[in-house]
Amino acid sequence: MNAFDDTLCRVMARHMNRAIPTRISSGLSSDPDVSIGIATIKIVTEDQIQAIAFGSLDGEPEVIVRLDPIGRDVSDLVPFANFMDQTASHALAADGALRVWIPHSVTLEALDILGHRYWQNQTAPDAVVRMGKICRILAHEATFPGQQVVADVSALLQDHVVTGLAPIEEGHLDAMLAWLDPAVRDPLTESRERIRLPASGILPNTPDYPSDDRVDRLRKEAKRATGHRRAILEADIEATLRRWVLREWRLLIGARQAFLGLGLPSVGLDGLVKDSTARMNNALANGHYPARRPDKLAVLLAEMEAGLEKAELAALESDPALREQAQHAGGVVRGVVSDVRQPRRNFKPCSIDVDSDQGVIRFRVDDKVRVVGSNVTGIVRSLSSMPTGGTKVSIEITGGFRQAGILSVDSQLEVLREGYGFVNHRAFKLVSQHQPWVFFGEGAPTIAAGTSSGRSALAIATEVRRP
Amino acid sequence: MTVKGSTALVRLAGNPSCEILGAMVMQEGSEKKFYERIVGEPYDREFGERQSSKRRGTQFEQNVFAGDARLLRESFSPFLGIDADTIIVRNLFDDYPGTKDDSRVARLRITRGILADAVAGRPAPHIIVQPQLLLPTSPGPRPYFFIAPDVLVRSPVDGVYLPGDLKSFIVRENEVAKGDLARVRLQLGAQVLALMHEYHCIDPSITVGSNGMLIFSRPNGLNPHAPRVEDLGGAIEAIRIGITAFLQHRQRINELRAGAEPFTVAADLSPNFQDACLTTCVMAQWCRQRVAGQASDMGEIASEVLGDMSIQHVIGLMAGTIEPANDYERIVAVQLRELAAKHNTERVA
Numbered sequence: 001m002n003a004f005d006d007t008l009c010r011v012m013a014r015h016m017n018r019a020i021p022t023r024i025s026s027g028l029s030s031d032p033d034v035s036i037g038i039a040t041i042k043i044v045t046e047d048q049i050q051a052i053a054f055g056s057l058d059g060e061p062e063v064i065v066r067l068d069p070i071g072r073d074v075s076d077l078v079p080f081a082n083f084m085d086q087t088a089s090h091a092l093a094a095d096g097a098l099r100v101w102i103p104h105s106v107t108l109e110a111l112d113i114l115g116h117r118y119w120q121n122q123t124a125p126d127a128v129v130r131m132g133k134i135c136r137i138l139a140h141e142a143t144f145p146g147q148q149v150v151a152d153v154s155a156l157l158q159d160h161v162v163t164g165l166a167p168i169e170e171g172h173l174d175a176m177l178a179w180l181d182p183a184v185r186d187p188l189t190e191s192r193e194r195i196r197l198p199a200s201g202i203l204p205n206t207p208d209y210p211s212d213d214r215v216d217r218l219r220k221e222a223k224r225a226t227g228h229r230r231a232i233l234e235a236d237i238e239a240t241l242r243r244w245v246l247r248e249w250r251l252l253i254g255a256r257q258a259f260l261g262l263g264l265p266s267v268g269l270d271g272l273v274k275d276s277t278a279r280m281n282n283a284l285a286n287g288h289y290p291a292r293r294p295d296k297l298a299v300l301l302a303e304m305e306a307g308l309e310k311a312e313l314a315a316l317e318s319d320p321a322l323r324e325q326a327q328h329a330g331g332v333v334r335g336v337v338s339d340v341r342q343p344r345r346n347f348k349p350c351s352i353d354v355d356s357d358q359g360v361i362r363f364r365v366d367d368k369v370r371v372v373g374s375n376v377t378g379i380v381r382s383l384s385s386m387p388t389g390g391t392k393v394s395i396e397i398t399g400g401f402r403q404a405g406i407l408s409v410d411s412q413l414e415v416l417r418e419g420y421g422f423v424n425h426r427a428f429k430l431v432s433q434h435q436p437w438v439f440f441g442e443g444a445p446t447i448a449a450g451t452s453s454g455r456s457a458l459a460i461a462t463e464v465r466r467p
Numbered sequence: 468m469t470v471k472g473s474t475a476l477v478r479l480a481g482n483p484s485c486e487i488l489g490a491m492v493m494q495e496g497s498e499k500k501f502y503e504r505i506v507g508e509p510y511d512r513e514f515g516e517r518q519s520s521k522r523r524g525t526q527f528e529q530n531v532f533a534g535d536a537r538l539l540r541e542s543f544s545p546f547l548g549i550d551a552d553t554i555i556v557r558n559l560f561d562d563y564p565g566t567k568d569d570s571r572v573a574r575l576r577i578t579r580g581i582l583a584d585a586v587a588g589r590p591a592p593h594i595i596v597q598p599q600l601l602l603p604t605s606p607g608p609r610p611y612f613f614i615a616p617d618v619l620v621r622s623p624v625d626g627v628y629l630p631g632d633l634k635s636f637i638v639r640e641n642e643v644a645k646g647d648l649a650r651v652r653l654q655l656g657a658q659v660l661a662l663m664h665e666y667h668c669i670d671p672s673i674t675v676g677s678n679g680m681l682i683f684s685r686p687n688g689l690n691p692h693a694p695r696v697e698d699l700g701g702a703i704e705a706i707r708i709g710i711t712a713f714l715q716h717r718q719r720i721n722e723l724r725a726g727a728e729p730f731t732v733a734a735d736l737s738p739n740f741q742d743a744c745l746t747t748c749v750m751a752q753w754c755r756q757r758v759a760g761q762a763s764d765m766g767e768i769a770s771e772v773l774g775d776m777s778i779q780h781v782i783g784l785m786a787g788t789i790e791p792a793n794d795y796e797r798i799v800a801v802q803l804r805e806l807a808a809k810h811n812t813e814r815v816a
Contacts (some may be wrong), residue, residue: 007762043519046519167766
């Protein structure tokens with residue numbers, strides 16, 4: 001959303017005392033059968049998890065509180081490790097279909113660091129090592145744009161609604177929820193009051209809730225204490241951690257309900273779901289292998305770029321509100337067919353002219369495009385300004401020749417760029433085999449001077465270019 | 468966050484036009500005290516570094532500096548191009564530990580001596596641990612800022628020392644979050660400026676590069692990552708701008724306060740409320756009250772889009788109770804009405 005639209009939505013949210021949806025469809029597919037939630041409390045800076053709440057989303061979570069989170073003994077993590085292993089097994093049985101709900105990105109970061117610490121730790125129990133691998137797989141999956149496995153509910157809400165707060169304040173999940181709760185009459189005051197306590201997977205440390213410093217002190221005392229005194233101190237630590245990790249869990253559940261309560265249909269996400277489940281299925285079955293070699297990193301980058309494009313196009317295809325925003329920026333062209341050149345009806349060749357009121361459009365000659373809501377595809381062949389201030393776009397149709405309803409004069413249509421992102425695995429395989437200097441060398445090799453053909457590189461390129 | 472030492476400069480660099488920040492830097496005592504004296508109420512939000520963070524920071528430094536800074540020597544060995552066992556380290560905390568001004572001054576003297584030795588070609592350590600530098604802003608109140616890099620490392624190329632800072636927070640694959648990196652780069656920028664000042668005193672012809680080093684913690688235990696060399700051209704310039712702004716604020720505050728304490732003139736100063744204040748400054752809520760009802764209360768982007776228009780004015784444009792004063796306001800009104808129609812809100816007639 002551009003800055004202007006975003007600001008007007010914020011004004012509207014203030015006026016209406018509620019969050020304003022900015023999308024008509026959801027960017028997240030429906031929950032698969034294997035769907036879980038995880039909330040964590042970590043030690044600030046140390047990034048060690050000191051409490052975890054986890055489980056299915058329709059019941060009470062299981063809670064682990066760690067009395068000595070920076071110690072070497074990780075046996076207290078075993079219940080969580082077993083849960084993750086079971087979840088992974090269920091997901092594998094469902095061909096990789098998995099959904100992990102988390103309250104915000106801090107939880108993902110905590111899981112990622114947990115994974116880093118234990119996925120190759122030879123002194124940790126096997127279950128914890130397996131847990132480390134699963135955590136790393138999840139964190140890795142979350143890096144792919146448009147992925148459908150990790151549902152960061154804070155990010156989802158920020159992607160789908162706007163409130164009357166400043167954007168920086170919307171990072172606070174509890175504050176966001178004030179704008180989505182009809183029972184809150186004055187969400188501005190309420191949300192800013194809620195911001196006083198953190199909602200970022202850490203203990204609060206305010207004058208009225210000095211929990212972080214207190215737990216730190218209690219841990220020190222517990223280390224020195226023995227017997228009954230020690231048990232009291234540990235119970236105190238446990239109660240504090242349990243209370244705050246359950247608050248994180250309730251935020252997660254409340255925010256998930258609020259998100260689902262928006263009632264946005266999940267359409268056009270099949271391709272993204274397929275990509276995500278395939279990646280998960282492969283990683284859960286075969287393990288996590290981070291890309292290190294240059295060609296592997298290039299493949300990863302290409303996958304991410306393709307994912308980004310797929311996600312953007314899926315959102316545009318299925319969401320008229322997003323298309324309208326894109327139209328303002330020229331990314332989508334809305335217009336009327338003014339001419340159809342198709343010698344034989346329903347057969348190629350066919351080309352059409354689309355007259356649009358839009359003065360600014362982002363299409364360029366040779367761009368591959370598609371007509372929204374149909375299988376009509378084409379290539380932009382020319383662009384010209386119209387005397388009325390709009391733009392005429394000439395498109396050579398390359399697919400969907402039988403769509404007579406669209407390929408006829410006066411039909412109204414929306415055109416967007418076709419996705420071109422893909423991963424050229426064949427090329428990368430060759431790179432892996434031949435290890436060219438571009439990927440693997442420190443510098444360009446020295447090439448002996450040859451005889452010039454006397455022709456310019458541009459002329460050669462023009463000659464080999466496909467018509 | 469405090470407003471002392473290099474942190475003060477980092478914050479001034481982030482918001483150079485805020486006079487309130489200038490007054491906070493000039494005021495003796497903590498930032499929290501400054502708030503309480505102005506507002507007249509106790510500060511009810513989180514303040515200061517958590518005990519757990521302090522402990523982690525201390526442990527990380529102790530671990531890195533232990534055994535004649537063995538881990539540090541191993542980390543810097545590739546950069547210095549010599550074996551870790553032959554690297555010479557001088558830890559100034561061994562001579563004068565503590566953060567009291569007396570200790571700082573003593574360490575400053577030693578640091579200056581080492582820099583002079585290095586310039587003169589006399590033996591000098593490869594790494595100075597806990598050196599002390601100083602950035603002058605004299606004459607006037609707060610005539611200098613103490614700047615304390617964690618280490619100074621002697622460049623094998625030109626023999627000039629580079630500042631380095633240890634960060635105990637966990638970093639994976641040595642990749643740092645953008646926000647964290649921006650802050651620590653500014654900190655290094657202040658250290659480079661202080662180092663430039665010290666070298667300038669020895670020999671004005673010495674060129675101090677705009678590089679600094681960052682050493683982050685690995686996820687496992689308290690081990691350091693390989694040092695990251697950062698080009699700090701932009702950060703140094705930002706710190707310079709921050710210092711210039713502070714000198715201007717100081718002059719204005721001195722004129723206003725006529726000998727009284729800086730906090731007494733806070734109401735006459737111009738704050739510059741911005742989004743980042745909410746996460747860095749105790750005065751954020753107080754400053755925000757001054758822009759209540761304005762577009763900037765909804766963030767910097769809204770402020771750029773709506774300019775000086777108040778939120779009530781914009782709603783009036785939508786409702787039709789206020790006539791648009793220009794084409795821009797007309798567009799805003801039309802767009803808002805379309806938005807209102809979409810969300811089934813009733814227009815306030």
